[in-house]
Amino acid sequence: MGAIGAEDLMTWEKLQGMGNGSDEKILVLVRLRPLNEKEIARNEVVDWECINSTTILYRNSLQERSGLPTAYSFDRVFRGDCTTREVYEEGTKDIALSVVGGINSTIFAYGQTSSGKTYTMNGITEYTVADIYDYIHKHEERAFVLKFAAMEIYNEVVKDLLSTDNTPLRILDDPEKGTVIEKLTEETLRDWNHLKELLSICEAQRQIGETSLNETSSRSHQILRLTIESSAREFLGKGNSTTLAASVNFVDLAGSERASQALSVGQRLKEGCHINRSLLTLGTVIRKLSKGRHGHVNYRDSKLTRILQPALGGNARTAIVCTLTPARSHVEQSRNTLLFATCAKEVSTNAQVNVVMSDKALVKQLQKEVARLESELRSPGSSCDHAALLRKKDVQIEKLEKEIRELKKERDLEIRELKKERDLNHFRIEELLRVVQSNEASQKLIGNQTVNREFERNGTAVLLLSESSEDHSSSDVVSDSSKGVDESMTGIGEYSDDICKEVGCIELAESESEQDEMYESLNQSNAENRERSPNMWQPRYESIIPQETAGAVSTRISDTESGHSFGLLEQKFQDLQKTVDSLVLPYPDSSSPGPTSVTDSERLKLRASRSSRANLMTGSTDFEMPEQSESTPPTVLEQTCNGSVFPRKHWKFPPVIYGASNECFSRNDSLSSDSGSFIDETNNKNTQGDEDIPTLGSFVAGLKEMAKLQYENESMNQVEEVGKRAETNARNAAFDPVQDWPLKFEKLQKLIIELWQACNVSLVHRTYFILLIKDDFTDSIYMEVEHRRLSFLRQTFSQGNSAVHDGRTLTLASSKKALRREREMLSWLMHKRYTEDERRRMYDEWGISLNSKKRRLQLVRLLWSDTVNMDHVTKSAAIVAKLIGFSQHGKAHKEMFGLSFTPPRMSRRSFSWKNSMASLI
Numbered sequence: 001m002g003a004i005g006a007e008d009l010m011t012w013e014k015l016q017g018m019g020n021g022s023d024e025k026i027l028v029l030v031r032l033r034p035l036n037e038k039e040i041a042r043n044e045v046v047d048w049e050c051i052n053s054t055t056i057l058y059r060n061s062l063q064e065r066s067g068l069p070t071a072y073s074f075d076r077v078f079r080g081d082c083t084t085r086e087v088y089e090e091g092t093k094d095i096a097l098s099v100v101g102g103i104n105s106t107i108f109a110y111g112q113t114s115s116g117k118t119y120t121m122n123g124i125t126e127y128t129v130a131d132i133y134d135y136i137h138k139h140e141e142r143a144f145v146l147k148f149a150a151m152e153i154y155n156e157v158v159k160d161l162l163s164t165d166n167t168p169l170r171i172l173d174d175p176e177k178g179t180v181i182e183k184l185t186e187e188t189l190r191d192w193n194h195l196k197e198l199l200s201i202c203e204a205q206r207q208i209g210e211t212s213l214n215e216t217s218s219r220s221h222q223i224l225r226l227t228i229e230s231s232a233r234e235f236l237g238k239g240n241s242t243t244l245a246a247s248v249n250f251v252d253l254a255g256s257e258r259a260s261q262a263l264s265v266g267q268r269l270k271e272g273c274h275i276n277r278s279l280l281t282l283g284t285v286i287r288k289l290s291k292g293r294h295g296h297v298n299y300r301d302s303k304l305t306r307i308l309q310p311a312l313g314g315n316a317r318t319a320i321v322c323t324l325t326p327a328r329s330h331v332e333q334s335r336n337t338l339l340f341a342t343c344a345k346e347v348s349t350n351a352q353v354n355v356v357m358s359d360k361a362l363v364k365q366l367q368k369e370v371a372r373l374e375s376e377l378r379s380p381g382s383s384c385d386h387a388a389l390l391r392k393k394d395v396q397i398e399k400l401e402k403e404i405r406e407l408k409k410e411r412d413l414e415i416r417e418l419k420k421e422r423d424l425n426h427f428r429i430e431e432l433l434r435v436v437q438s439n440e441a442s443q444k445l446i447g448n449q450t451v452n453r454e455f456e457r458n459g460t461a462v463l464l465l466s467e468s469s470e471d472h473s474s475s476d477v478v479s480d481s482s483k484g485v486d487e488s489m490t491g492i493g494e495y496s497d498d499i500c501k502e503v504g505c506i507e508l509a510e511s512e513s514e515q516d517e518m519y520e521s522l523n524q525s526n527a528e529n530r531e532r533s534p535n536m537w538q539p540r541y542e543s544i545i546p547q548e549t550a551g552a553v554s555t556r557i558s559d560t561e562s563g564h565s566f567g568l569l570e571q572k573f574q575d576l577q578k579t580v581d582s583l584v585l586p587y588p589d590s591s592s593p594g595p596t597s598v599t600d601s602e603r604l605k606l607r608a609s610r611s612s613r614a615n616l617m618t619g620s621t622d623f624e625m626p627e628q629s630e631s632t633p634p635t636v637l638e639q640t641c642n643g644s645v646f647p648r649k650h651w652k653f654p655p656v657i658y659g660a661s662n663e664c665f666s667r668n669d670s671l672s673s674d675s676g677s678f679i680d681e682t683n684n685k686n687t688q689g690d691e692d693i694p695t696l697g698s699f700v701a702g703l704k705e706m707a708k709l710q711y712e713n714e715s716m717n718q719v720e721e722v723g724k725r726a727e728t729n730a731r732n733a734a735f736d737p738v739q740d741w742p743l744k745f746e747k748l749q750k751l752i753i754e755l756w757q758a759c760n761v762s763l764v765h766r767t768y769f770i771l772l773i774k775d776d777f778t779d780s781i782y783m784e785v786e787h788r789r790l791s792f793l794r795q796t797f798s799q800g801n802s803a804v805h806d807g808r809t810l811t812l813a814s815s816k817k818a819l820r821r822e823r824e825m826l827s828w829l830m831h832k833r834y835t836e837d838e839r840r841r842m843y844d845e846w847g848i849s850l851n852s853k854k855r856r857l858q859l860v861r862l863l864w865s866d867t868v869n870m871d872h873v874t875k876s877a878a879i880v881a882k883l884i885g886f887s888q889h890g891k892a893h894k895e896m897f898g899l900s901f902t903p904p905r906m907s908r909r910s911f912s913w914k915n916s917m918a919s920l921i
C-alpha cells in the first residue's frame with residue numbers, strides 16, 4: 001500500500017474532492033444528550049446549552065464566578081434534541097465516507113459513561129455502512145471488496161469480537177502493513193445483511209462481558225473496522241489495475257470518567273489503580289499531538305493508541321464525537337470531556353489516498369518516471385545548472401580543504417610547542433632531582449665532616465673541612481709547594497663544590513631581605529672572627545663572594561631598548577630560579593638548623609657561599625663586600641698590567657673575554673659577570689679549590705652579556721645594515737641560513753677552537769661552550785659572537801696590545817699565566833673526581849707513564865692541546881666537565897639558564913643578528 005500518484009489523486013478528487021495529502025485537523029464534534037429518565041427523576045438541572053452550531057455554554061451562575069471557562073467552541077456542537085442522523089450527516093459522514101476513495105478514516109466516540117457514546121456510534125456506523133453500500137451501488141464501474149473486523153480492548157487485552165475464542169490477540173509490527181493484530185478475524189462482507197449479522201455478533205460478545213463484569217462496557221474499547229478495496233472494473237484481470245484500499249474505524253471508547261484522570265493532576269492521579277491505561281495514553285498522546293508533532297509520542301504505551309496510531313496524527317482522516325451528559329451532577333466529567341475535545345481539535349493528521357498497484361502497473365509507473373528524469377537530464381538548461389552546481393561544490397570543497405590544511409598546520413605547530421615545553425619541563429625536573437639529591441648528600445657530608453682550622457704558610461687563615469674517609473694517593477699529590485696546594489686542602493674543595501657550587505647553581509633567587517640578613521650575618525661573624533683571628537676569614541670571602549654579578553649586567557643595560565628587552569629575559573630567568581628555589585627548599589641555613597651538627601663558622605661559610613651563588617645567579621646588584629675585602633692586596637696581574645689597584649677584583653683563571661668591539665672591551669662600566677667567580681691569584685695560592693671554578697651561571701651570564709652587546713651593536717648599525725641588506729640578500733639569494741648552518745657551524749667551531757688555544761682561553765670556558773653550544777641554529781648567535789670576540793682578541797694580542805675588560809688589562813702573557821693556574825687547579829681536582837683506577841686508565845690512554853711524576857698535571861696539560869682532532873676535543877671537554885662537576889645535561893642547563901631560544905622564523909631576506917637577538921627577549 002502506498003500513496004497514490006497524481007493521476008489517481010485527480011481521479012479521487014474528482015470523485016470526492018478531498019484527500020489531497022495535506023495536513024488536516026481532527027474534526028471535533030460535541031453531542032449533548034437530553035436528560036435521561038433517571039436524571040429527570042432526580043430533578044437534575046441542565047447547565048449546558050448549545051448557543052449555536054459550534055459553541056456550547058455552561059450557564060450555572062455559581063460556576064461562572066469560579067474563573068473556569070464557560071463557553072467552548074468546536075467544529076460542530078449538537079443539542080440534545082438532535083438526532084444521530086444529523087450528527088452523522090452534518091458531522092462525521094464526510095470523514096467516514098473517505099474510505100471509499102482510499103483514505104483511512106476513524107470516528108471516535110468519547111465521553112463519560114452513559115453519555116451516549118454507544119448510542120451515537122451505533123447510529124454513525126449504520127449510516128456510514130448504508131451510505132457505503134449506496135455508493136457502491138452508484139459506482140458499478142468499480143469493483144469493491146468490503147471486509148469487516150471487530151475487537152475489544154479490556155484491561156489492555158485485545159479480544160476478537162467475531163470469535164468465541166477469548167484468547168488475547170497479539171499486536172505485531174509489519175514492515176509493509178504497519179501495526180497488525182495477529183489472528184484477528186476479518187470477514188469479507190457479502191452484503192449489507194451480512195454486516196448486520198456480524199454487528200449483532202459483536203454486540204452479543206460485548207453483551208456477555210457486560211453481564212459477567214460490572215461496568216465492563218464503560219471500561220472497554222470497541223473497534224469496528226471496515227476495510228474497502230476498490231478497482232476499476234475495466235482493468236480487472238489485465239495485470240495493470242490500480243486498487244484503492246482503506247479502512248474506517250468506528251471506535252466506541254470506554255467511559256471517560258477514567259480518561260479524565262489522565263488529564264488531571266494531583267489527587268486524581270493517585271487513583272492509578274482505576275485508570276484505564278489505554279484511555280490515559282490516549283489523553284497523553286492527544287495532549288502531545290495538540291502541541292505539534294515534536295519529540296516522541298508514546299503511541300506504544302497502550303494497545304488502543306498503538307492500534308489507532310494512524311488515526312492519531314497519521315495517515316487518516318479523523319473525527320471525534322464527544323458526548324456530554326447535561327446533568328449538573330456530571331459537570332466535572334463534562335468539563336473534562338470538553339478539555340479533551342479542546343486538545344483534540346488541535347491535532348492534525350495527514351491523510352493520503354492509499355493505492356495498491358499491480359506489478360505491471362508499478363513497472364509502467366516506474367518507466368514513466370525514468371523517462372521524465374532522462375528528459376530532464378537531456379535538457380540543456382538543467383545540465384548547465386548541474387555544471388554550475390558542480391563548480392560551486394568544487395569551490396566549496398577546495399575552500400574546506402584549505403581550511404583543513406590551515407587547521408592542521410596550526411595544530412602541528414601547537415603540538416610542536418607543547419612537545420618542546422614538555423621536554424623542557426622534563427629536563428628541569430631531572431635537573432632539580434639531581435640537585436636535590438646532591439643537596440641531601442652535601443648535608444650528610446657536612447654532618448660527617450670534622451672542622452679543622454689551619455693557618456696556611458702565607459699566614460692566611462682558612463676553614464678546612466676534611467673528610468676523614470678521604471683517601472688521598474700521595475703519588476697524585478701536587479708536590480710543588482710554591483703552588484700552595486696541599487692535600488689538607490681537599491676538604492675545601494669538597495665542601496664548596498658539593499654545597500656551594502651545585503646548590504648555588506640551582507638555589508638561585510634569594511629575596512633582598514634574605515640577602516641583607518646574610519650580609520649582616522657575614523659582617524657579624526666577620527667581626528667576631530676578626531677578634532679571634534684577624535685575617536682568618538678574609539681570603540674565604542674573597543674567594544666566594546662575587547663583587548659584580550650577572551645581574552649587574554642587566555641593570556646596566558636596562559636604560560637602552562635592547563637592555564630593557566634583555567632585562568625581560570633576565571626576569572624570565574629569575575622566575576625560573578624562584579620555581580627552582582621552591583623545589584629545593586627547605587635548605588639548611590642558620591635560621592633553621594638542620595639535623596646535622598654544623599658549627600657557626602660552617603654555617604657562615606655555607607651561607608656566604610650561598611649568597612654568592614645566589615647573588616651571582618639572580619643578578620641582584622652591588623652585593624657589597626665586607627670591609628675586609630677592601631684591604632685585600634691588589635693582584636699581581638692588576639698591578640703589573642693595569643698599573644692601578646682594583647680592590648676586590650681577583651682573577652684566578654684565564655678570563656673569558658667578551659666584547660663586540662674595542663669600545664666594548666674598554667668600557668669601564670662593563671661589569672664582567674664572571675669576574676666574581678675568579679679569585680685572587682696571589683693570595684689564594686694555597687686556597688685553591690673547585691669552588692673557584694667559574695660557575696655555569698657566570699658562564700651563562702657572560703654569554704648573555706656578549707649576545708647583548710652584539711645586539712646593541714647591531715642596533716647601532718641597523719640603519720647601515722638595512723641599506724646593505726638588499727645587496728647582501730641579492731648576492732645570497734641561494735643562501736638559506738638555517739639549512740646551511742650545520743656546515744657553517746663546523747667551520748666556525750674549528751676556528752673558535754684554534755682561537756681559544758691561541759688566546760689561552762680558560763679550559764673551563766671552552767668546556768662549557770663546547771658542551772652547551774651545539775650545531776642547533778638557535779645557537780648560531782653565540783657561535784658568531786664568540787668567533788668575533790676571539791678574532792678581535794687574537795688580533796689585539798698579536799699586535800702586542802692589551803685588551804681592557806672589566807677594568808683589567810689582559811695580555812697574552814697574563815692569559816698564559818692564568819691558563820697555567822687553571823691547569824694546576826684542574827690537576828688538583830683530578831684525584832677528587834677520579835678514582836685511582838680511573839686515573840691509571842686515563843694515564844694509559846693519554847700516554848702518560850705511571851712511573852713519571854706529576855702525572856695529573858701532565859694529563860691536564862694535554863687537555864685541549866690538539867685543536868684539530870675533534871675526538872681529542874670531545875675527550876678533553878668530558879674530562880674537564882667531570883673535574884668541575886658539570887653534568888652533561890647540556891640541554892637542561894641551556895633551558896634552565898635561558899640560553900636556548902628559538903629565533904623567529906626568518907626568510908632569507910629578513911635574516912639578521914637583530915632578529916636573532918630579538919628572539920632572546
Ligand SMILES: Nc1ncnc2c1ncn2[C@@H]1O[C@H](COP(=O)(O)OP(=O)(O)OP(=O)(O)O)[C@@H](O)[C@H]1O
Pocket residue numbers: 032033034036080111112113114115116117118119120217218219253254255323
Ligand atoms: N442522544 C440521546 N438521545 C436519547 N437517548 C440517549 C441519547 N444518548 C444516549 N441515550 C441513552 O442513554 C443511555 C446510555 O447511553 P449509552 O449506553 O450510549 O451510553 P454510553 O456512553 O455508551 O455508556 P457506557 O460508557 O457505559 O457504555 C442509553 O439508554 C441511551 O439510549
